[in-house]
Amino acid sequence: MLKISDFAQLSRVSPKALRLYDRMGLLKPIKVDSQSNYRYYSATQLPRLNRILVFKELGFSLEEIGCLLNENISLAEIRGMLRLKQSEIQQRLLDDQSRLIRVEMRLQELEQEKSMSNYEVILKPIKSQLVAATLGIIPNFDDCGPILESLFDQVYTYAFGNGLKEVGCGINIYHETTLRDKDIPVEAVVPIPHKIPTSDRIWIYKLPEVETVACVVHHGSFASLGNAYCTLLEWVGKHGYQISGSTREVYLQYERNGDPSQYVTEVQIPVEKAA
Amino acid sequence: MLKISDFAQLSRVSPKALRLYDRMGLLKPIKVDSQSNYRYYSATQLPRLNRILVFKELGFSLEEIGCLLNENISLAEIRGMLRLKQSEIQQRLLDDQSRLIRVEMRLQELEQEKSMSNYEVILKPIKSQLVAATLGIIPNFDDCGPILESLFDQVYTYAFGNGLKEVGCGINIYHETTLRDKDIPVEAVVPIPHKIPTSDRIWIYKLPEVETVACVVHHGSFASLGNAYCTLLEWVGKHGYQISGSTREVYLQYERNGDPSQYVTEVQIPVEKAA
DNA sequence: TCAACACTTTGCCCTAAGGGGAGAGTCAAG
DNA sequence: CTTGACTCTCCCCTTAGGGCAAAGTGTTGA
Numbered sequence: 298m299l300k301i302s303d304f305a306q307l308s309r310v311s312p313k314a315l316r317l318y319d320r321m322g323l324l325k326p327i328k329v330d331s332q333s334n335y336r337y338y339s340a341t342q343l344p345r346l347n348r349i350l351v352f353k354e355l356g357f358s359l360e361e362i363g364c365l366l367n368e369n370i371s372l373a374e375i376r377g378m379l380r381l382k383q384s385e386i387q388q389r390l391l392d393d394q395s396r397l398i399r400v401e402m403r404l405q406e407l408e409q410e411k412s413m414s415n416y417e418v419i420l421k422p423i424k425s426q427l428v429a430a431t432l433g434i435i436p437n438f439d440d441c442g443p444i445l446e447s448l449f450d451q452v453y454t455y456a457f458g459n460g461l462k463e464v465g466c467g468i469n470i471y472h473e474t475t476l477r478d479k480d481i482p483v484e485a486v487v488p489i490p491h492k493i494p495t496s497d498r499i500w501i502y503k504l505p506e507v508e509t510v511a512c513v514v515h516h517g518s519f520a521s522l523g524n525a526y527c528t529l530l531e532w533v534g535k536h537g538y539q540i541s542g543s544t545r546e547v548y549l550q551y552e553r554n555g556d557p558s559q560y561v562t563e564v565q566i567p568v569e570k571a572a
Numbered sequence: 573m574l575k576i577s578d579f580a581q582l583s584r585v586s587p588k589a590l591r592l593y594d595r596m597g598l599l600k601p602i603k604v605d606s607q608s609n610y611r612y613y614s615a616t617q618l619p620r621l622n623r624i625l626v627f628k629e630l631g632f633s634l635e636e637i638g639c640l641l642n643e644n645i646s647l648a649e650i651r652g653m654l655r656l657k658q659s660e661i662q663q664r665l666l667d668d669q670s671r672l673i674r675v676e677m678r679l680q681e682l683e684q685e686k687s688m689s690n691y692e693v694i695l696k697p698i699k700s701q702l703v704a705a706t707l708g709i710i711p712n713f714d715d716c717g718p719i720l721e722s723l724f725d726q727v728y729t730y731a732f733g734n735g736l737k738e739v740g741c742g743i744n745i746y747h748e749t750t751l752r753d754k755d756i757p758v759e760a761v762v763p764i765p766h767k768i769p770t771s772d773r774i775w776i777y778k779l780p781e782v783e784t785v786a787c788v789v790h791h792g793s794f795a796s797l798g799n800a801y802c803t804l805l806e807w808v809g810k811h812g813y814q815i816s817g818s819t820r821e822v823y824l825q826y827e828r829n830g831d832p833s834q835y836v837t838e839v840q841i842p843v844e845k846a847a
Numbered sequence: 848t849c850a851a852c853a854c855t856t857t858g859c860c861c862t863a864a865g866g867g868g869a870g871a872g873t874c875a876a877g
Numbered sequence: 878c879t880t881g882a883c884t885c886t887c888c889c890c891t892t893a894g895g896g897c898a899a900a901g902t903g904t905t906g907a
Contacts (some may be wrong), residue, residue: 300903302854307824309696312855313894333902334856340824340836343789347692355678356671359893372682379679386672390665396631397661403630404654407647417622421584514618549582549615561615575874577883587884588865608873609885633863 298328304338308346321359323349323366356382402535416513416525418532423565425506426465429456430486431499437479442519445469446553448485452499459493469546507542510565514549518557522546525564533568542567573603579613583621596634598624598641631657677810691788691800693807698840700781701740704731705761706774712754717794720744721828723760727774734768744821782817785840789824793832797821800839808843817842 301312308315318324319336324346326336345366352362357378364370365378406414433448435441449467456464465488472482486504495501511533515525533540550561576587583590593599594611599621601611620641627637632653639645640653681689708723710716724742731739740763747757761779770776786808790800808815825836 300854311894313896316856317894330902335902336855340789341791341834343824343836343838344690344692344791347694347789350694351692353893354671355675372686372688375688376679376682379675379682383672383675383679386668386675390668390672393661393665393668396629397658397665400630400654400658400661404651404658407651407654411647413647413650415619417619417626419622419625514615514622516616516619549618559616561618563618575883586865588867591885592865605873610873611884628864635863 299338299340301326301336301338304342307340308343310346310350318346318349318359321363323359323363356386399536414528416515416528418511418513418529420509420511420568423507423510426488426504427490427492427501428468428486428504429464429489429493429499429501430484432482432484435481435483438481445483445485448483449487452485452487455496455499456487456489456493461489461493464489467548467551469548471544471546507565507567509568510542510545511538511568512563512565515560515562515564517560519560519562520557522562522564525562529564529566533566537571538568539571540566541569574613574615576601576611576613579617582615583618585621585625593621593624593634596638598634598638631661674811689803691790691803693786693788693804695784695786695843698782698785701763701779702765702767702776703743703761703763703779704739704768704774704776705759707757707759710756710758713756720758720760723758724762727760727762730771730774731762731764731768736764736768739764742823742826744823746819746821782840782842784843785820786813786843787838787840790835790837790839792835794835794837795832797837797839800837804839804841808841812846813843814846815841816844 299307301315305312305315315324315336315338319326324342327339327342328337329335330337348366349362352365353359357365361378361382365375429452431448431451433444435444452467453464468486468488470484470486472484488504489501493501511529513525513529515522544567545565547563547565548560549563550559552559574582576590580587580590585593590599590611590613594601599617602614602617603612604610605612623641624637627640628634632640636653640650704727706723706726708719710719727742728739743761743763745759745761747759763779764776768776786804788800788804790797819842820840822838822840823835824838825834827834
């Protein structure tokens with residue numbers, strides 16, 4: 298018959314924790330004085346408490362331990378819970394390994410560049426979306442503005458002309474992955490909420506989903522968009538990915554003849570883990 | 573000017589999280605309508621939000637991210653926080669690796685033995701304690717009871733005779749680590765709360781602390797204490813430890829001529845990581 | 848036998864990062 | 878004008894207890 302603090306000292310578990318285990322049914326005192334509600338424990342309860350502690354160290358929650366200590370639990374169930382916990386821990390290990398590598402890469406960058414990059418590369422999935430699209434060719438990058446505007450004009454005009462009120466923001470898709478600085482084919486697409494007829498210049502289709510794109514958000518004039526590409530391409534290589542699809546530019550904020558410093562563009566490159 | 577759910581969709585961060593980031597000062601909307609309290613965001617805030625997300629994936633708490641995003645933080649401080657996080661992750665990795673191994677060992681045991689062991693081995697430190705002690709020799713294990721009782725009688729009698737009211741429970745220390753089944757020297761010690769004089773048979777000293785003991789709690793007659801030793805020794809070997817000191821038996825619950833099924837004994841073996 | 852002190856009880860609030868929901872106010876379209 | 882979709886704030890919930898407060902209990906010294 299030990300008082301709670303004696304038992305706590307014996308087991309090196311705080312009285313608070315012992316009360317919690319009592320309330321959760323993991324370890325009931327051998328006796329509770331009905332008048333004072335004092336809890337009384339016995340040294341014979343140490344094996345059970347130690348079992349609780351061991352399972353806790355193995356990463357089980359108190360609720361799970363409640364199941365594990367239940368008298369009528371089969372060995373198969375125990376095995377199942379252990380295997381489940383095993384895969385949980387393995388997953389956390391993998392996550393932490395990747396996290397660790399990314400932290401270390403940031404430290405390296407910091408040492409080399411003496412400043413933090415302006416861009417954060419993030420990975421995300423892109424959902425399939427219905428779009429209206431047209432094709433064009435950019436003779437050279439220095440003068441792509443008017444051509445792109447004209448392409449999007451065509452798509453927007455067509456979409457509004459077919460009764461649409463609200464459309465998504467413009468997206469450029471560069472289907473050519475080889476580097477070329479002249480006569481670049483480009484597809485100008487605009488997400489639309491529902492189907493409209495196709496024309497000879499504008500076609501409607503469902504842009505397939507992309508499992509993973511690496512992307513950066515560029516804030517400012519298109520003139521400095523090259524930095525975004527540099528960051529993105531370097532990141533893809535360094536982190537063990539490879540390009541697996543057509544690059545897109547999403548014009549999240551853009552106004553014709555507006556202030557270029559207010560433009561916001563997201564550059565997306567579909568990627569997959571390099572073999 | 574995007575409403576919260578538009579911005580949420582754009583960034584794939586829930587409105588709930590955006591409100592939290594607002595409240596924590598991580599990402600304030602560009603405008604809050606003073607009458608309706610509606611939050612309005614701009615696509616220009618995506619880079620900052622992405623930075624938040626990246627740091628979150630690296631394992632930083634929102635509070636830490638608040639520091640990291642603070643304008644007037646030096647590169648040295650950022651480096652410091654990264655290094656701190658790095659060591660945190662490394663520690664968690666090590667913990668999880670050891671956890672994983674222990675879970676796998678339990679699974680193996682389960683496969684082999686078709687039942688769960690009765691003992692849980694736990695590691696703990698033992699604090700230094702003041703004790704009264706005497707030495708004896710056990711001719712053979714089969715008949716150790718009376719001799720041990722006599723040894724403890726001497727110590728208890730001496731302690732009470734010197735005015736002590738409360739003493740700890742008896743501990744046997746087997747200083748001999750070599751296996752011997754006859755004439756085993758044993759030290760019977762009893763923790764005492766403060767100094768008393770030494771005699772020729774009973775001496776008082778401070779039992780040094782032990783950094784780590786592996787221990788099991790045995791519940792029942794001493795006759796089956798061998799099982800506890802088996803479990804413990806097997807565990808020590810399997811888990812990559814080696815014995816680094818004298819084994820102890822702590823008689824947590826014992827009553828002369830009492831019911832042996834109520835005895836509780838803790839067997840402790842000092843261990844250290846094997847090289 | 849009483850006062851003092853150590854101990855125990857329950858209950859409440861706190862943690863991190865939101866999720867879920869209620870009740871009330873707001874916005875845009877028909 | 879109404880309706881439905883959004884948004885706001887506020888409250889409770891999650892883990893495994895820690896900290897504290899008020900009230901009750903046990904032991905000990907005088």
